[in-house]
Amino acid sequence: MNSSVQFHIKSDQDFEKTALQVFQRQFNENTVYREFCQLLKVQPEQIKTLEDIPFLPIEFFKNKAVKTGEFSPEITFTSSGTTGQIQSQHHVKSLQVYKESFTKTFEEFYGSIEDFVILGLLPSYLERDGSSLIYMVNDFINTSKHSASGFYLNELNQLSDKLRRLDASGKKILLIGVSFALLDLVERQSFRLKNTIIMETGGMKGRRKEMIREELHEVLSQGFGVKHIHSEYGMTELLSQAYSKGGSKFKCPSHMKILIRDTEDPFHYLKNGKTGGINVIDLANIDSCAFIATQDLGKQLNTKEFEILGRFDNSDVRGCNLLIL
Numbered sequence: 363m364n365s366s367v368q369f370h371i372k373s374d375q376d377f378e379k380t381a382l383q384v385f386q387r388q389f390n391e392n393t394v395y396r397e398f399c400q401l402l403k404v405q406p407e408q409i410k411t412l413e414d415i416p417f418l419p420i421e422f423f424k425n426k427a428v429k430t431g432e433f434s435p436e437i438t439f440t441s442s443g444t445t446g447q448i449q450s451q452h453h454v455k456s457l458q459v460y461k462e463s464f465t466k467t468f469e470e471f472y473g474s475i476e477d478f479v480i481l482g483l484l485p486s487y488l489e490r491d492g493s494s495l496i497y498m499v500n501d502f503i504n505t506s507k508h509s510a511s512g513f514y515l516n517e518l519n520q521l522s523d524k525l526r527r528l529d530a531s532g533k534k535i536l537l538i539g540v541s542f543a544l545l546d547l548v549e550r551q552s553f554r555l556k557n558t559i560i561m562e563t564g565g566m567k568g569r570r571k572e573m574i575r576e577e578l579h580e581v582l583s584q585g586f587g588v589k590h591i592h593s594e595y596g597m598t599e600l601l602s603q604a605y606s607k608g609g610s611k612f613k614c615p616s617h618m619k620i621l622i623r624d625t626e627d628p629f630h631y632l633k634n635g636k637t638g639g640i641n642v643i644d645l646a647n648i649d650s651c652a653f654i655a656t657q658d659l660g661k662q663l664n665t666k667e668f669e670i671l672g673r674f675d676n677s678d679v680r681g682c683n684l685l686i687l
Contacts, residue, residue, distance in 0.1 A: 382410075384652045391431045420599050465501075468603075480506045483514050485514075537558055540562070540565050541578055559592055602647075611669060613667055637661045
């Protein structure tokens with residue numbers, strides 16, 4: 363399969379056709395995924411629809427090399443985690459595929475990256491190696507070609523001054539930050555921004571008590587003086603992202619889709635409005651596995667939007683745990 367065919371999806375029919383082709387290839391060429399399917403007694407000829415496809419529990423990325431075909435990865439992205447935790451590893455055959463995915467996705471929702479000043483407030487990610495988020499934001503910074511774009515670690519006063527100055531100049535700004543660092547910023551300073559998108563990437567990383575998204579967004583909205591807080595939904599195991607322009611309503615790019623599985627029966631899918639586990643089809647994962655059962659809880663709102671409600675605790679994983687080799 364052409365490595366960029368998955369980025370030219372025009373309809374739901376296109377998506378399903380491409381996803382079924384990707385499944386056939388990954389069943390044949392991905393040893394981990396094929397063994398998982400065979401454990402479930404699933405054969406390729408049985409797969410006729412998206413709902414027929416087995417979704418690989420995300421935990422496999424912690425203890426298996428999830429690769430389609432034999433290759434030496436151009437980069438291996440790793441997840442963050444507390445000391446002693448096993449990190450997920452995503453072996454990426456082609457960084458060009460990742461760049462094409464995140465560039466197309468961002469521009470599908472926000473327009474050209476070159477139009478923005480990109481400010482990254484991602485201290486917990488900058489303090490370690492292997493972050494796919496840092497790679498993406500760094501590429502955004504380079505693509506923006508604006509001298510004011512850059513990363514910030516703990517220089518909150520410097521960032522505050524720059525943010526006010528840039529916003530007052532009328533430039534379009536994207537401040538993308540981890541939740542605890544954005545909270546640190548608005549606790550020190552208050553803003554009334556008019557030309558800035560504030561985007562949180564989630565996660566307190568053990569630095570603060572976890573907050574529900576509505577509470578977090580209310581604090582950040584007041585602190586930055588903006589009506590809406592945007593969000594990015596991504597993870598080490600995926601090469602695509604979903605975005606929210608406010609509240610909890612996320613949208614996927616054309617090459618990504620979510621299905622909501624029953625928490626008691628992972629092979630049964632729920633209707634709109636029902637809470638369950640989030641399964642992701644990410645067609646950018648052409649060289650790993652495009653069909654991932656995450657540990658996130660959510661619900662489908664309509665054909666285009668979904669909501670993230672939290673994560674499974676260990677007692678809720680039932681259906682997933684049965685599938686871990």
